[in-house]
Amino acid sequence: MATSAASLSKGTWWKEGVAYQIYPASFKDSNGDGLGDIAGILSKVDYLKDLGVDIVWVSPMFESPQIDMGYDISNYESVHAPYGTVEDMQALIDACHARGMKILLDLVINHTSSEHAWFKESRSSRDNPKRNWYIWKPPRYAEDGSRLPPTNWRSYFSGSTWEWDEHTQEYYLHLFAKEMPDLNWENEETRQAIYNSAMRFWLDKGVDGFRVDCVNMYSKRLGFLDAPILDAAVFEQPAWCEYANGPRMHEFLREMNSAVLNQYDAVTVGELPHTPDPKHVLRYVGAGDKQLSMVFQFDIVDIGQGTVGKYRFEDWKLPFFKATVAKWQQFIEGTDGWTTAFCENHDQGRSVSRFASDLPEHRENSAKLLSLMLATLTGTLYIYQGQEIGMINVPTDWTIEKDYQDIESVNFYHAAVKAAREAMAGDQQAIQKETDYIRRSIQILGRDNARTPMQWDASNKSAGFTDRPEGGWMRTHDLYPEINVAKQQSEPDSVLSFWKNMLRLRKSHKDLFIYGNFRLYDPDNESTFVFAKTTTPAGEAATGAGQAAVVVLNFTDKVQVVHLPPADEVGDIQLQVGNYLDATAAEKTEQSSALGRQRTLRPWEGRLYMSS
Ligand code: NOJ
Numbered sequence: 001m002a003t004s005a006a007s008l009s010k011g012t013w014w015k016e017g018v019a020y021q022i023y024p025a026s027f028k029d030s031n032g033d034g035l036g037d038i039a040g041i042l043s044k045v046d047y048l049k050d051l052g053v054d055i056v057w058v059s060p061m062f063e064s065p066q067i068d069m070g071y072d073i074s075n076y077e078s079v080h081a082p083y084g085t086v087e088d089m090q091a092l093i094d095a096c097h098a099r100g101m102k103i104l105l106d107l108v109i110n111h112t113s114s115e116h117a118w119f120k121e122s123r124s125s126r127d128n129p130k131r132n133w134y135i136w137k138p139p140r141y142a143e144d145g146s147r148l149p150p151t152n153w154r155s156y157f158s159g160s161t162w163e164w165d166e167h168t169q170e171y172y173l174h175l176f177a178k179e180m181p182d183l184n185w186e187n188e189e190t191r192q193a194i195y196n197s198a199m200r201f202w203l204d205k206g207v208d209g210f211r212v213d214c215v216n217m218y219s220k221r222l223g224f225l226d227a228p229i230l231d232a233a234v235f236e237q238p239a240w241c242e243y244a245n246g247p248r249m250h251e252f253l254r255e256m257n258s259a260v261l262n263q264y265d266a267v268t269v270g271e272l273p274h275t276p277d278p279k280h281v282l283r284y285v286g287a288g289d290k291q292l293s294m295v296f297q298f299d300i301v302d303i304g305q306g307t308v309g310k311y312r313f314e315d316w317k318l319p320f321f322k323a324t325v326a327k328w329q330q331f332i333e334g335t336d337g338w339t340t341a342f343c344e345n346h347d348q349g350r351s352v353s354r355f356a357s358d359l360p361e362h363r364e365n366s367a368k369l370l371s372l373m374l375a376t377l378t379g380t381l382y383i384y385q386g387q388e389i390g391m392i393n394v395p396t397d398w399t400i401e402k403d404y405q406d407i408e409s410v411n412f413y414h415a416a417v418k419a420a421r422e423a424m425a426g427d428q429q430a431i432q433k434e435t436d437y438i439r440r441s442i443q444i445l446g447r448d449n450a451r452t453p454m455q456w457d458a459s460n461k462s463a464g465f466t467d468r469p470e471g472g473w474m475r476t477h478d479l480y481p482e483i484n485v486a487k488q489q490s491e492p493d494s495v496l497s498f499w500k501n502m503l504r505l506r507k508s509h510k511d512l513f514i515y516g517n518f519r520l521y522d523p524d525n526e527s528t529f530v531f532a533k534t535t536t537p538a539g540e541a542a543t544g545a546g547q548a549a550v551v552v553l554n555f556t557d558k559v560q561v562v563h564l565p566p567a568d569e570v571g572d573i574q575l576q577v578g579n580y581l582d583a584t585a586a587e588k589t590e591q592s593s594a595l596g597r598q599r600t601l602r603p604w605e606g607r608l609y610m611s612s
Contacts (some may be wrong), residue, residue, distance in 0.1 A: 023382045026453050029042055050500075066080070123167065135172060150171055186248075272284060313441035318528075325373075352367050368606065386454055394443065519533075543567075
């Protein structure tokens with residue numbers, strides 16, 4: 001049948017809508033305390049609508065001691081006071097709905113804060129009724145009698161996943177910070193409490209669904225075995241094989257749907273790391289076995305991360321990037337599953353800096369090139385705040401000591417430097433080399449890159465993010481006078497205008513861009529990325545009007561030659577959009593030359609062709 005397989009159940013808002021992620025601390029401060037807030041978000045709802053956003057995803061704004069920027073929740077039913085109140089959230093929900101937009105909240109239920117009332121009870125005594133709501137284990141003992149944690153698992157934020165509790169003489173599990181104990185999903189009563197407090201409370205207020213944090217980590221392998229040793233220099237080892245995608249994961253998600261989500265027709269987008277097998281991902285996102293509406297599969301944003309330690313940057317080549325994009329575009333073809341298109345979020349370096357070029361002469365074209373790529377990909381499109389104006393990574397002279405704030409990268413840095421000092425004692429040069437390498441890796445990949453305040457204008461040194469004279473909670477990017485919303489709103493050729501245009505185009509050709517099939521061309525080329533989107537499955541020609549789009553992207557700062565796919569595969573295609581102002585003129589010259597389907601792309605040039 002000549003239809004796109006992914007198009008089963010077309011017309012769904014959560015497939016066709018453009019989603020935009022807001023990181024509350026850094027979006028907009030309305031009351032001059034240096035921290036973003038809900039009233040600040042409210043003041044920008046019209047900006048989002050105008051950009052073309054249909055779905056607003058708000059990262060955690062719940063009550064929290066903020067050890068991990070709100071991913072450590074102490075009360076699901078209350079709002080972090082500096083951000084506002086539950087009533088403010090209700091106003092935001094209503095404001096989105098009044099403009100025809102949907103709103104998703106973050107659902108962080110793998111763990112709570114250690115300040116949550118549930119954990120306070122759980123840790124109060126071994127026979128407390130809530131003891132079993134978290135994961136407690138007795139110690140192991142080494143041959144010399146010293147106490148050891150129950151396993152050698154490494155926490156995401158460095159060190160062990162186990163914290164010793166002096167009071168009750170047991171360890172509790174925390175995959176993240178020690179202030180973020182893991183909930184025990186094996187306990188039915190705990191699951192019911194989570195459903196009520198974290199989910200029904202907000203669904204009753206009208207939220208349309210959730211981005212689900214660590215969605216594949218609730219079910220741990222109950223043997224609690226040591227992880228294999230990958231990093232012989234330290235005791236703690238990467239252990240996701242023991243705690244991700246555990247035996248009851250799918251059962252828990254089915255229960256969550258039948259108990260809660262189905263009653264509200266709520267949508268979920270799960271955060272799904274450590275799951276490289278498409279067949280496995282399909283189990284989560286297949287529409288038949290309703291578990292999750294869609295997921296963020298992490299292969300694309302993991303590119304460049306170290307295999308043993310996240311902030312040990314590894315160089316990569318374009319064919320790998322292209323194959324990764326192709327894999328997570330194509331895995332739903334012929335199935336009832338759904339995918340997402342994204343390359344930024346609050347845990348990632350900025351895409352212009354990571355995947356293209358943030359040099360002054362290239363960064364605007366780079367941002368537009370990535371926009372061209374993303375806006376033409378199949379699946380639900382997610383944009384992260386600031387991506388629409390091409391915000392870039394923090395400058396290389398920002399220091400870990402003064403400017404970086406993120407618990408993950410700061411802890412990683414200190415642990416790596418300590419390990420280097422121990423392993424290379426006396427060799428100052430080697431220690432310095434290692435330290436510089438980790439700093440550079442964090443500058444490329446660090447989460448703080450995404451958390452600098454949103455650059456609204458050049459009205460003050462905080463880029464209009466806050467009026468507080470001493471600035472925001474986090475340093476503003478030095479380049480805000482050049483990269484900001486107000487400036488770009490006044491420029492028809494800005495990155496912001498380009499994104500708006502691309503989002504409009506995407507929505508006016510849903511069959512091609514949102515539901516189409518993806519075909520990669522010239523996969524081994526290290527400089528250019530050429531792909532087609534078609535409304536027909538691979539192997540079938542897409543030669544009728546409106547049936548095909550071709551995207552050609554030069555991922556280098558040199559001139560590159562590309563070949564448009566043959567006419568018998570993609571039909572007669574015409575230039576629709578380019579990121580160079582004179583793309584149309586350049587195209588005319590090339591078309592009239594004797595070069596046939598060959599095109600020459602300038603540094604970071606991208607073009608979109610569509611069948612007429
Ligand atoms: C994933 C979130 O995106 C990240 O920011 C957070 O640190 C961890 N989960 C823990 O909740």
